[in-house]
Amino acid sequence: MRLKRVTWLGLLGLVGVILWGSPVTAHATDANATGGMPQGVGSLENIFTMPSLSGKLSNSAKLITSTNSSTTGQPAVQITDAKNQVGAVWSTAANRLDLSKDETASMWLYFGGTADTPDNGTGDGMAFVLQNVGTDAITSGLSSSVAPGQTLGVWGIDNDNTVSSNTTIAAKAIQKSWALEFDEYDNGSTKGNDNSGFDGSNGVDGAHIASNYPGEPSTYERHGTSSSGAKYYYTTKHNGLTASRLSDGAWHHLTLSWQAPAVGSTTGTMTYAFNDKNPTTGMSQTATAIQSTPVDLAKLDLAPIDAAGTARDVYWGFTGSTGGAYANNVVAFDQVPGLVDATADMTIKDETLNKTLKTSDDYVNGNDDLTYQYQLTYHDGKQDWNNIVTSLPKPTGVTFSKGVITYADGSTEDFSASELGSATIAHKLGKALSATNQTATVTLTGKADAVTTNTSVAAANQSFNGANSVVTTTSPDYTIYPARSLYLRMASTNGSTVASGESLPLAGTVSVDSSEKPDDPIENKDVTLHTTLSNGNSIDEFTLNGTTSNADEEGAFNFKLPADKLSPGVNQVTMYATDDRGHKSNVVTFDVTLNGELKFGTVNQTSSFQDTVLTGKTQEVRRQNDWQVEVDNTLGSGTSWTLQAAAGQFTDSLGNPLRGQVVYVDDDNQTHPLGTSPTQIMTKTATQASETTDVAADWSARNGVMLQVNGDAVAGSYSGKITWTLTNSVPS
Incomplete structure (x- = not known):
């Protein structure tokens, strides 16, 4: 005043x-x-x-x-x-x-x-x-x-x-x-x-x-x-x-x-x-x-x-x-209060990186597929929201190729090419929003441009201007980074075979096409290696870690492929690299062969037979439950092995021999004396790449290794040695 x-x-x-x-x-x-x-x-x-x-x-x-x-x-x-x-x-x-x-x-x-x-x-x-x-x-x-x-x-x-x-x-x-x-x-x-x-x-x-x-x-x-x-x-x-x-x-x-x-x-x-x-x-x-x-x-x-x-x-x-x-x-x-109650919400999604942009720290890469989506909702009002015109500033560094509006009633309409190419994308909606047609979803699809320098996309007011109400929402600001082409190469000196129980050293490099952006060198901390094995075992991800002689060597990596992650025989290894901006390198596959082996697993060093009352007649003494004879076969499916046993003379503490002998009773109830010459106990052909067989676990109370004593045996405590022999063949 x-x-x-x-x-x-x-x-x-x-x-x-x-x-x-x-x-x-x-x-x-x-x-x-x-x-x-x-x-x-x-x-x-x-x-x-x-x-x-x-x-x-x-x-x-x-x-x-x-x-x-x-x-x-x-x-x-x-x-x-x-x-x-x-x-x-x-x-x-x-x-x-x-x-x-x-x-x-x-x-x-x-x-x-x-x-x-x-x-x-x-x-x-x-x-x-x-x-x-x-x-x-x-x-x-x-x-x-x-x-x-x-x-x-x-x-x-x-x-x-x-x-x-x-x-x-x-x-x-x-x-x-x-x-x-x-x-x-x-x-x-x-x-x-x-x-x-x-x-x-x-x-x-x-x-x-x-x-x-x-x-x-x-x-x-x-x-x-x-x-x-x-x-x-x-x-x-x-x-x-x-x-x-x-x-x-x-x-x-x-x-x-x-x-x-x-x-x-x-x-x-x-x-x-x-x-x-x-x-x-x-x-x-x-x-x-x-x-x-x-x-x-x-x-x-x-x-x-x-x-x-x-x-x-x-x-x-x-x-x-x-x-x-x-x-x-x-x-x-x-x-105008009470006239039209409507809202607008929007999301920007990078389809290539499968992420939604939310804060100013977000980014996309050049050539990424982008979707700008706006959700218009009519909530209530004295009038329908009519003559709505979009006023959408075209974002810097983004080119839209398609625009479509989908209404709640299922109808659609398209943006023209000239509308999408304008500095401000203006399109008049063909339908009003009302209590009977409450929503319109505006979807603009396109790509981030193939920029050569970091390009800032400013936050902008996105407006929907109706004859009786103006509704706005704000797009987030973000950055478009130049696209990177990552190239993963394995070193030519890498081996292709590894012995059982050992690790295989592997090395290689990850680089960026220098023609794309030579002033943007890649840093080791920003690159992650992903490794998978055809047998389903996982290898922990890790960032580039240089060479074995120089941990700071840019673009280089080295690691050891653990043998316990490999299956016997041929294993396919798949590797690729990603950077901190979501770029993915070429995928490299190569074969690593794990040389398997045939060996004993757990074999109880001391096993026993049951205490027995002598009857003056020939009799068989059964085993206690402390027998275990395991065979580990990592030679691969289709390989075979044979287990044999030989037994020495059992004696008491004074050296007196047992009146009897160790025998093997087979599945057909045939008895085979175990002497100093090996006797076949079991043969098997592997059906898996890696197998462990507990031979004694398959014996019943009436077969397997037993102790046979004569009628003139003298009571006492006797001990002796059984020698097991494992060969990677099956007798003809």
């Missing part, structure tokens, strides 16, 4: 209410207002009304359109643009705000001025207002002799310094209202008869944002004295007072978030965030001012919230005023 020293001119009143069905568009007198207008809704038709001020003043509010090449033709409301004006724009009755529900509204505000001299020579500002009066609401008492000035078209009038009651001041404000003012000037007069003192002693010397109830007497505070004649003046109480640059020649974004009262209460909370989007890019940014303030619905003549969810509707809109000094005050709406 600003002090005015001007001659007040009478203004011709208009009759009736202008419904924006076929509006007359005016030209803004401030080229910055239209030339830099950010993205907003494409139509305001049947959403707002502009009241007549019949018998008072004409309404200075009018419709203007954008000349910004990015938003050409987009409508906005210019509240004021010249001296001695008052303007207002209100929602229609059908588009009132239901304060029984949480709601969000957002818009772009322009306050005139220049960047070099913000808030200098401008007046007076405008206010966002909730009111329960009607579409003709405006400060009353304005006339050719009473300048609107600091009223902003919503506050009361202080033009008589004999007024001693704040009720008189409040009575001329918009009744049953709450206002959030964007005041371009600090009015500090103490005269009381010039309508220019509401900001006195508010602690801010200049432009500011604050809120209160214009029609409540408690909003106004009387000052002065009548001791030497009546000389009163009034100030307003500034709730949530915040100093802020306004008239700086720039657009400012405002988001209003309403949290409805609880059931049985009339107190809700209004939170505003000022400058929370960049006017050039439309991207979210840290707000310069954030305030939350309680709003009592009772002061708007509304009942407490009930459990039935009965609507608590109010008109909402903007008012503004000027005096001797002025500025263009303009509003461009991008989210």
Whole structure:
């Protein structure tokens, strides 16, 4: 607000209410207002009304359109643009705000001025207002002799310094209202008869944002004295007072978030965030001012919230005023509360690397296949979301080859090649989104370009501009790295056979095609070797580790292939390398032969026969359960072996021989004496590459190695030695 020293001119009143069905568009007198207008809704038709001020003043509010090449033709409301004006724009009755529900509204505000001299020579500002009066609401008492000035078209009038009651001041404000003012000037007069003192002693010397109830007497505070004649003046109480640059020649974004009262209460909370989007890019940014303030619905003549969810509707809109000094005050709406509740989400996926990009640390490689996917969802609203046009900045270093939109009803439509090739991909959706067709999935597929240097892809505002709602989402920033061609080579000195129980040393190199990016050498720590064996055994991954003589040798590796991972015979080894950016090298396969062997496994060094009572007759003594004779054959499937046994004379501790001998009873119950010459016990042909056979485990109580004693045997404790012989052949 600003002090005015001007001659007040009478203004011709208009009759009736202008419904924006076929509006007359005016030209803004401030080229910055239209030339830099950010993205907003494409139509305001049947959403707002502009009241007549019949018998008072004409309404200075009018419709203007954008000349910004990015938003050409987009409508906005210019509240004021010249001296001695008052303007207002209100929602229609059908588009009132239901304060029984949480709601969000957002818009772009322009306050005139220049960047070099913000808030200098401008007046007076405008206010966002909730009111329960009607579409003709405006400060009353304005006339050719009473300048609107600091009223902003919503506050009361202080033009008589004999007024001693704040009720008189409040009575001329918009009744049953709450206002959030964007005041371009600090009015500090103490005269009381010039309508220019509401900001006195508010602690801010200049432009500011604050809120209160214009029609409540408690909003106004009387000052002065009548001791030497009546000389009163009034100030307003500034709730949530915040100093802020306004008239700086720039657009400012405002988001209003309403949290409805609880059931049985009339107190809700209004939170505003000022400058929370960049006017050039439309991207979210840290707000310069954030305030939350309680709003009592009772002061708007509304009942407490009930459990039935009965609507608590109010008109909402903007008012503004000027005096001797002025500025263009303009509003461009991008989210009209209650009209369309819709959201947009997006994902970027690198199909080649099978990952979704989420943070600024993410990357893709040149030539990777990419998918940009947007999910548009219509949740609710008084209107269908119609005439939606995509505004998708083409990302640096990405070329799209296909675009398709898939609707919830199953229908699809394609982007044209020319649309996909444009700097901003603009496509008008052929269908509206509504309660019966709630979603549209926009899918753009393409490739990262074959860049030769690291290429940054900046985060960007992705916008879907409907006639009655603008929905945005932000793409993440990421980096496109030049593609690498990794080449894995095994050293020519590598062996191809390994003996059982030994490890096979292997070595090789991983390099990058120098023609692709010679100034980007590969580092050992960034390359991982992957090795698999045809037998299914796994080899631990490892990073390049140089040579055996120089662990720092770039691009080189060495490791030992453990023999215990190999199967006897031929093993196929498969190797490839990957780098830290997901590139994969050529796949190398080679054969390694494990030379197997035939050997004894576990053979109990001491085994025994059962204690036996002699009967004077020939008898067979059975074994105890401590016999184990294992044969390990790793020569491979199809190989054969023969096990033989020979036994010496059993004697007691004095050297007396046992009257009897060790025998082998075969499966046919045939008895074979075991003497000093080897006797065949078992033959077997392997059916697997590696086998272990426990020969004794197959013996029953009546066959296998037994002890046969004669009838004249003498009682005692006897011991002897059995010699086992293993050969890799089968007797003919």
